[in-house]
Amino acid sequence: MTTTKRFSLAISPVWRPALLLLGVTPKRSYIEMGEEDFHVCFGRLEYYFPLEAVEDAKLSNWPLWAGIGARTNFRGAVGLVGTYVNVVKITFKEPQQLRLLVRTTCKELFLSVEDPHAFIAALKKHTPVHAKAA
Numbered sequence: 001m002t003t004t005k006r007f008s009l010a011i012s013p014v015w016r017p018a019l020l021l022l023g024v025t026p027k028r029s030y031i032e033m034g035e036e037d038f039h040v041c042f043g044r045l046e047y048y049f050p051l052e053a054v055e056d057a058k059l060s061n062w063p064l065w066a067g068i069g070a071r072t073n074f075r076g077a078v079g080l081v082g083t084y085v086n087v088v089k090i091t092f093k094e095p096q097q098l099r100l101l102v103r104t105t106c107k108e109l110f111l112s113v114e115d116p117h118a119f120i121a122a123l124k125k126h127t128p129v130h131a132k133a134a
Contacts, residue, residue, distance in 0.1 A: 005122055007031045008114040009042065011082030015068045019043065019082055022069060029082060031111065033122050040111065042080040045070055045100070049109075053092050054127040057120045060089035062110055070100050076107035086116045090123070 009029040011019060023043030032039040040047045062081050071079040078098060081087060088111050095105040113119045 010112040079110040
C-alpha cells in the first residue's frame with residue numbers, strides 16, 4: 001500500500017493576492033511525499049523529484065532581494081516561496097531539470113513550508129541523506 005504525506009507550503013497573507021496570478025492558493029500549494037518521489041505543487045507549477053536524488057535538506061533563509069513566487073538565479077538555485085520564513089533548502093546530488101518560464105537546472109530547491117521540521121524529518125526518513133560517511 002502506497003502512503004503519501006502532505007505538507008502545506010507557507011504563503012504569507014501579504015503575498016496571497018500577487019501569488020494568485022500564478023494560481024497559488026491554499027489548495028494549490030503543497031508537497032506530497034510518496035515512497036519514491038515527492039511532488040511539489042505551487043499554483044500552476046508542478047514538479048516531481050525522485051527521493052533518491054536528494055542529497056540534503058535543512059532550514060535556510062530566503063533573501064528579501066530574491067522576491068516571492070517562483071524564482072531562479074539561473075545558476076542552480078530555484079525558489080518556490082510564499083514567505084520569507086520557514087524556508088527549507090533541498091540540495092540534489094545531480095541538477096534536476098525544471099521549467100519555470102524557461103528551462104532551468106535546479107541543484108538547490110528552496111521551499112517555504114508550514115511545518116519545516118516535520119517536512120525535513122519526513123524527507124530524511126525516505127532518503128539516504130543520513131547515510132553519509134562520518
